[in-house]
Amino acid sequence: MNIGDEFNARLESRIRKIFKNFGMKDADEQKATALVGELGNNVFDHNEGVWSTDVRGAIIIIQNYPEIKKIEALVADPGIGFFGSLRGIEPDPPLTDIDAIKLGLQGISGRVGERRGNGLLLIQDWTINQFNGIIRIHSGSGLVVVDKNGQKESNVNKILGTLAEFVVLYK
């Protein structure tokens, strides 16, 4: 089975059930599942054929804080990262990991010939505007955190690939 197909199957059979079991309302559970789905799609869309090592796939961690109705969900992959995906774009390729993450968050895509980039725009809209939440993206040595107050960026310890996390408050 294709590894992306396996992710897709588990999104429905496991991830969605996790959110349902947290007691989220339908609309929130559907959005949270779509958020994990879209982050997972990016892992496979941008890394298949160019994985940095012989380790492929994504690790998904979801933590619920039921007393304050907060969920943290993390999708991590050992892939080429935002910089690796975007370094070939024209006319202004990113110079740093932070540049690359910021371009990705603006909807710029490294996949030539396709109109894409909508995924991260919608992820930001749902997380920040509809859940009053936070997005953290750590890729390479860059970290960009986005919430309703805007973007904050910093240089951090270098990792292989990307950690993409969203923190949401649900009802």
Add this chain to the structure above:
Amino acid sequence: MTIKMIKFGILLNSRPAGKEVALRMFQMINGFIDEKEIILDFAGVEILTPSFADELIHSLKDKYGEERKIKIENAETPTVKDTIATVMI
């Protein structure tokens, strides 16, 4: 012609899956050469991700955009509505 999206699942995710559905639809649509509208009916679909929608809708527009209108009906849940709104821009 109207295509019921629920037949492809209640959770529509991933770009390869969107491409696969587009290819299936080409087969279905090509048999109806006089139809001027392609209606995608999302009744019953609970989750639609941007990757799937982008691949499907733009594949249909690239193939039929000039000769047939693509319409969306019954985008009921917030994820389906928001995703369609983003992708159709």
